[in-house]
Amino acid sequence: MEQRTLTQDGTLANEIQRGESSAEAALYEKYSARLYYLALSELRSREDAEDVRAETFMRVIQSIRGGQLRSPDSLASFIVGTARNVIREGVRQRRKTNQITQLDAERTGAREPDPFFLDPHVKRAIEQVINRLKPRERAFLRMYYYEELPQEEIARCLDLKQERLRLVKSRALKHFREVYLRLIKT
Amino acid sequence: MMTHREIENQDIIERYVRGKLGAEERHAFQEHFFTCDECFANVQTTERFIAGAKHAAEREQLEAESVPRRTPAVSSLPFRWLKPAFALTSAASLVLAAVVGWLLLVQVPQLRQELAREHQAREQLAQAQRGAGQVNAQSNGVQQSRPPTEQPKQELANNAQRAAPESQNQSASQRPARADKSPMIATNVPLVILQATRGAQEANELMLRASARSFVLWIEPGPRTEFDSFRLVVLTANGRLVHSVEGLVLNASNALRAKLPAQAFTSGGYLVQVYGVNKAQTVLVGEYKLRIERH
Numbered sequence: 171m172e173q174r175t176l177t178q179d180g181t182l183a184n185e186i187q188r189g190e191s192s193a194e195a196a197l198y199e200k201y202s203a204r205l206y207y208l209a210l211s212e213l214r215s216r217e218d219a220e221d222v223r224a225e226t227f228m229r230v231i232q233s234i235r236g237g238q239l240r241s242p243d244s245l246a247s248f249i250v251g252t253a254r255n256v257i258r259e260g261v262r263q264r265r266k267t268n269q270i271t272q273l274d275a276e277r278t279g280a281r282e283p284d285p286f287f288l289d290p291h292v293k294r295a296i297e298q299v300i301n302r303l304k305p306r307e308r309a310f311l312r313m314y315y316y317e318e319l320p321q322e323e324i325a326r327c328l329d330l331k332q333e334r335l336r337l338v339k340s341r342a343l344k345h346f347r348e349v350y351l352r353l354i355k356t
Numbered sequence: 357m358m359t360h361r362e363i364e365n366q367d368i369i370e371r372y373v374r375g376k377l378g379a380e381e382r383h384a385f386q387e388h389f390f391t392c393d394e395c396f397a398n399v400q401t402t403e404r405f406i407a408g409a410k411h412a413a414e415r416e417q418l419e420a421e422s423v424p425r426r427t428p429a430v431s432s433l434p435f436r437w438l439k440p441a442f443a444l445t446s447a448a449s450l451v452l453a454a455v456v457g458w459l460l461l462v463q464v465p466q467l468r469q470e471l472a473r474e475h476q477a478r479e480q481l482a483q484a485q486r487g488a489g490q491v492n493a494q495s496n497g498v499q500q501s502r503p504p505t506e507q508p509k510q511e512l513a514n515n516a517q518r519a520a521p522e523s524q525n526q527s528a529s530q531r532p533a534r535a536d537k538s539p540m541i542a543t544n545v546p547l548v549i550l551q552a553t554r555g556a557q558e559a560n561e562l563m564l565r566a567s568a569r570s571f572v573l574w575i576e577p578g579p580r581t582e583f584d585s586f587r588l589v590v591l592t593a594n595g596r597l598v599h600s601v602e603g604l605v606l607n608a609s610n611a612l613r614a615k616l617p618a619q620a621f622t623s624g625g626y627l628v629q630v631y632g633v634n635k636a637q638t639v640l641v642g643e644y645k646l647r648i649e650r651h
Contacts, residue, residue, distance in 0.1 A: 201390065203396075204389065204390050204396055207396075207399070207400065208386050208390075211372070211373075211403075246387065246390040246391045247387055247390075249390065250383075250386055250387050250390050254383070285407070286403075286407070287400070287403040287404045287407040287408075288404075288407045288408065288411055292404045292405075292407060292408045292411075293408060293411065295404075295408065296405070296408030296409060296411070296412050297412070297417070299408075300412055300417055300418065308418045308419070309418070311409050311412075311413070311418055312409075312413045312418035312419070315374075315406050315409040315410055315413065316409065316410050316413035316414070316418070317413075318374075342405075343401070343402065343405050346401070346404075346405045346408070347401050347405075350401065350404060
């Protein structure tokens with residue numbers, strides 16, 4: 171799968187360099203969501219993520235058109251690197267204008283409850299997952315994801331083995347995925 | 357570049373979502389999910405799942421009260437300084453519990469016994485004085501409604517002597533400290549211990565001399581801890597307000613003591629109402645009939 175991606179990327183880069191605008195649209199379609207997610211996961215701001223996405227694509231396309239992309243097959247890495255530069259420059263700019271954000275704290279420490287991924291489908295799906303959980307398993311999810319306690323401490327508190335907790339977590343996530351996909355399809 | 361095996365074995369996706377990866381791992385995983393549809397889908401699902409779990413926890417949908425939960429080690433929490441703070445608080449709580457226990461189990465019974473002895477002594481003294489035709493200034497209208505017991509006069513006098521003199525300060529007398537060990541009434545102030553009379557025909561009686569300047573009502577509504585204070589209202593038989601006292605608090609014997617001006621009262625029947633007062637409400641907790649005979 172990764173090999174196919176690289177090959178496609180090489181083709182895309184070559185087409186963009188030849189000035190084919192449809193290739194630029196294809197590039198945007200392919201990486202837009204990933205780029206937005208990467209920026210959002212770093213900056214925790216929808217507006218900033220939008221800005222990073224737009225600025226990154228502009229720079230990438232200009233670089234490809236100008237023949238500055240050394241290895242067309244490593245287009246994905248080039249996009250990621252460009253996005254990181256854009257993010258870094260944005261943070262630096264904000265610091266200059268005294269708009270210091272909590273970016274560093276968010277990178278290293280626990281993050282606040284995330285509103286970006288909460289939609290009605292997520293809420294309904296998680297409710298269905300919770301309904302199937304046993305009391306101890308619910309307590310585990312709360313202690314792990316909300317209270318952010320270490321697994322070994324939770325295992326001690328709930329008198330459960332850590333292997334059991336890992337199983338609960340993976341089953342809950344699997345169930346959530348199934349329910350969520352079902353909900354967004356209907 | 358990261359492999360799927362590494363990502364699975366090291367819980368990379370979840371750690372990425374929870375912000376637990378170092379810079380190097382984070383960058384490596386970002387490059388990976390840029391070319392891997394499966395991991396990109398998984399990381400987004402995990403974001404949604406964790407966001408949903410946090411949201412559910414905030415809304416207390418993940419509460420499970422039936423789960424026996426051992427106390428987590430405080431040292432693993434980010435606020436390590438809380439540990440000594442909690443320890444200090446716990447120690448203070450233990451000391452407080454011990455003091456309260458001592459008060460409830462030792463002091464209060466002793467005070468109650470002392471009060472009962474005092475009541476008994478007063479009743480016997482008044483009975484003896486009436487029997488001898490000596491209803492005079494020494495007893496000054498102290499009434500009783502309980503049967504006397506046989507005791508030598510000297511002992512009765514001693515019991516009366518033990519009663520601590522009431523402060524002359526009226527506000528202080530109406531707000532005795534809870535730990536006051538001498539809540540008794542001075543012998544030279546007329547006193548009536550009110551018995552609940554709701555629905556009863558018999559009224560509490562108080563003989564009040566014309567020269568008396570005040571008298572004291574002693575009421576035992578019981579340990580009504582739900583109230584911050586009490587209000588006492590005295591009405592005539594036809595419902596006219598004669599006098600009221602605000603801000604009464606229970607003394608160590610769980611009794612209220614209200615000192616009232618004698619000149620406001622003539623001979624006749626009265627209704628004494630006691631209301632419990634807290635921030636939320638005022639509730640009638642007792643009603644007492646009182647008959648005053650002035651002479």
